[in-house]
Amino acid sequence: MRRNRVAHAYLFTGIPGIGKMTVARSLAKALNCSTGGDADFCDACPSCVMINGGTHPDLQTIEPDGDFIKIAQVRTMQDRMLYTRFLDRYRLVLIDRADAMNLQSANCLLKSLEEPPGNTVMILITSLPYRIPATIRSRCQRVAFHPLASRQIEESLRELRGPEASDASPLSSRLAGGSLGRALRWQESGLLGQRLRLLGLIARPGPSLLNAVFDVADDMGEDRACLLELLDLLRLWIRDVMIAKEAGAAAELLNTDLAGEAMAMARTISWPRLFEQDRLVAEAQAALQGPVNPRLAMENLMLTLTAAPFGRAAEPAMMNHRAVHTH
Ligand SMILES: [Zn+2]
Numbered sequence: 001m002r003r004n005r006v007a008h009a010y011l012f013t014g015i016p017g018i019g020k021m022t023v024a025r026s027l028a029k030a031l032n033c034s035t036g037g038d039a040d041f042c043d044a045c046p047s048c049v050m051i052n053g054g055t056h057p058d059l060q061t062i063e064p065d066g067d068f069i070k071i072a073q074v075r076t077m078q079d080r081m082l083y084t085r086f087l088d089r090y091r092l093v094l095i096d097r098a099d100a101m102n103l104q105s106a107n108c109l110l111k112s113l114e115e116p117p118g119n120t121v122m123i124l125i126t127s128l129p130y131r132i133p134a135t136i137r138s139r140c141q142r143v144a145f146h147p148l149a150s151r152q153i154e155e156s157l158r159e160l161r162g163p164e165a166s167d168a169s170p171l172s173s174r175l176a177g178g179s180l181g182r183a184l185r186w187q188e189s190g191l192l193g194q195r196l197r198l199l200g201l202i203a204r205p206g207p208s209l210l211n212a213v214f215d216v217a218d219d220m221g222e223d224r225a226c227l228l229e230l231l232d233l234l235r236l237w238i239r240d241v242m243i244a245k246e247a248g249a250a251a252e253l254l255n256t257d258l259a260g261e262a263m264a265m266a267r268t269i270s271w272p273r274l275f276e277q278d279r280l281v282a283e284a285q286a287a288l289q290g291p292v293n294p295r296l297a298m299e300n301l302m303l304t305l306t307a308a309p310f311g312r313a314a315e316p317a318m319m320n321h322r323a324v325h326t327h
Contacts, residue, residue, distance in 0.1 A: 029047070149178070
């Protein structure tokens with residue numbers, strides 16, 4: 001903006017939750033702000049207020065309708081672009097999860113990219129850039145967003161959530177893999193607490209294991225997105241056990257609050273069993289993407305994971321209990 005070289009189209013890439021949409025909105029505000037000056041925005045003028053409220057007439061946001069961005073959505077956007085600009089500044093089109101365009105939508109959008117209307121900026125946002133056709137990618141200026149350092153996530157968490165977040169902050173910033181959005185979501189949904197319950201069950205199965213498994217499955221309910229994230233955390237734990245097994249005391253673990261447990265487990269579990277655990281969780285994740293009952297998928301996973309918990313043989317009493325329960 002300072003050099004007056006704003007492109008017609010951008011492709012913002014990077015993992016979810018690192019601020020791609022936030023930056024896209026900030027750019028939209030800066031381009032149209034009436035008082036910000038010097039490539040900045042004020043957040044107070046009518047244009048900024050309308051963008052914040054989602055009512056700016058020259059800003060269109062497209063996101064998938066169901067699984068796809070449909071051609072009708074792209075056509076509607078193109079029709080609206082033909083109108084005169086209301087506020088005589090920039091027209092902005094933000095396309096969130098642009099990888100969800102099907103072939104027809106992508107071809108339709110291509111026309112706008114080949115002959116971009118004046119003073120229009122399109123921003124395509126994606127965490128899966130390889131799914132975007134090369135014809136589209138080549139017409140966009142690419143801006144790569146990199147994962148945040150855990151120290152940055154920790155600082156932002158403290159800023160956004162206040163001091164009550166500080167206990168879990170170092171842990172969630174490490175586990176979030178550079179995504180502030182993820183770390184925030186975990187803190188709000190209490191997912192890290194569920195993670196402890198789940199790992200506790202796998203690490204120390206007791207006589208009441210089965211009831212505990214069903215309790216956990218009940219509590220986690222039907223929220224697929226939440227379950228998928230929980231299983232991501234479970235795989236990070238398995239990864240830690242692998243690293244502990246390989247590196248011993250020198251291992252740099254992500255689950256620092258469970259370092260003792262990871263070391264103990266690394267001593268008893270065999271490599272094949274460890275790889276099998278990881279495969280079972282990955283399979284459950286794949287199943288959860290399909291038309292399966294989430295609660296049943298979780299129960300099934302927990303039972304297979306705990307049936308021969310990390311190298312130990314299942315106790316006969318437990319197997320009987322299981323047979324009774326499933327009939
Ligand atoms: Zn403003």
